[in-house]
Amino acid sequence: MPPGILRNSLSIGKVTLGFPARLLIRTKEGQRTVPSSKLDKGEPLTHTALHGCFGCGQHNRTGLRLRFYVDDTGQILSTVRLAGRFEGPPGHAHGGIVATLLDEAMSKTNRAQNIVAMTRHMEVDYLRPVPLRTTLQLTARHLSVEGRKHHCAAELRNAAGELLATGKALFIAIDPARFQASKPSMRAMKS
Numbered sequence: 001m002p003p004g005i006l007r008n009s010l011s012i013g014k015v016t017l018g019f020p021a022r023l024l025i026r027t028k029e030g031q032r033t034v035p036s037s038k039l040d041k042g043e044p045l046t047h048t049a050l051h052g053c054f055g056c057g058q059h060n061r062t063g064l065r066l067r068f069y070v071d072d073t074g075q076i077l078s079t080v081r082l083a084g085r086f087e088g089p090p091g092h093a094h095g096g097i098v099a100t101l102l103d104e105a106m107s108k109t110n111r112a113q114n115i116v117a118m119t120r121h122m123e124v125d126y127l128r129p130v131p132l133r134t135t136l137q138l139t140a141r142h143l144s145v146e147g148r149k150h151h152c153a154a155e156l157r158n159a160a161g162e163l164l165a166t167g168k169a170l171f172i173a174i175d176p177a178r179f180q181a182s183k184p185s186m187r188a189m190k191s
Ligand SMILES: CCCCCCCCCCCCCC(=O)SCCNC(=O)CCNC(=O)[C@H](O)C(C)(C)COP(=O)(O)OP(=O)(O)OC[C@H]1O[C@@H](n2cnc3c(N)ncnc32)[C@H](O)[C@@H]1OP(=O)(O)O
Pocket: 047, 048, 049, 103, 104, 107, 116, 117, 118, 119, 120, 121, 147, 148, 149, 170, 172, 174, 176, 177, 179, 180
């Protein structure tokens, strides 16, 4: 097990993984830490109101519907089980999906600090093929900030803790109101 990441055991559904003993969760009333054994009862961290997001939108039926949590050190955690439709090499995930996992996890390091930011630059190291239909561990950390520039890193591991892929990215903080105002209207999109 890699030191610093797997510190305790946690069950999410039928899957047991190593995670910190207490995790930070966000609810409508605010945020609090809970024992990780109660994680599945907590509210996951998502982009506010972005229910259609391919990565974490719980309303996107064809998306990944990832559920993210924050531990008390600020690390972002998720477990992932990729369906067969995300295949690239036989039996393994498409590289674009692996990049999506890392990008999405890194974006949550900003979200956890109430920063709205978009990915500007990202790099991925594909270390091992990522198997489908098996439990994977996704973690991310916020590394540094300089003005609007947020540097983040993410790791994808198999259930045994072996490193499969890593990512680093630059996110730029944006003004969500300006982003909303610049969205094309539905009428414009249909024409
Ligand atoms: C509620 C509704 C809102 C929801 C919003 C979405 C939430 C998020 C959802 C997340 C979903 C998951 C994640 C996703 O999938 S996010 C989706 C994928 N990402 C995008 O679509 C982003 C598209 N790009 C943009 O919109 C713009 O480029 C943004 C907004 C990102 C920045 O354009 P803007 O014009 O504002 O900024 P700037 O060009 O002045 O650059 C700023 C600074 O950065 C420096 N720089 C640039 N490149 C590099 C580089 N490679 N290395 C080092 N530095 C670099 C640059 O020199 C400058 O520095 P400085 O001169 O200031 O010192």
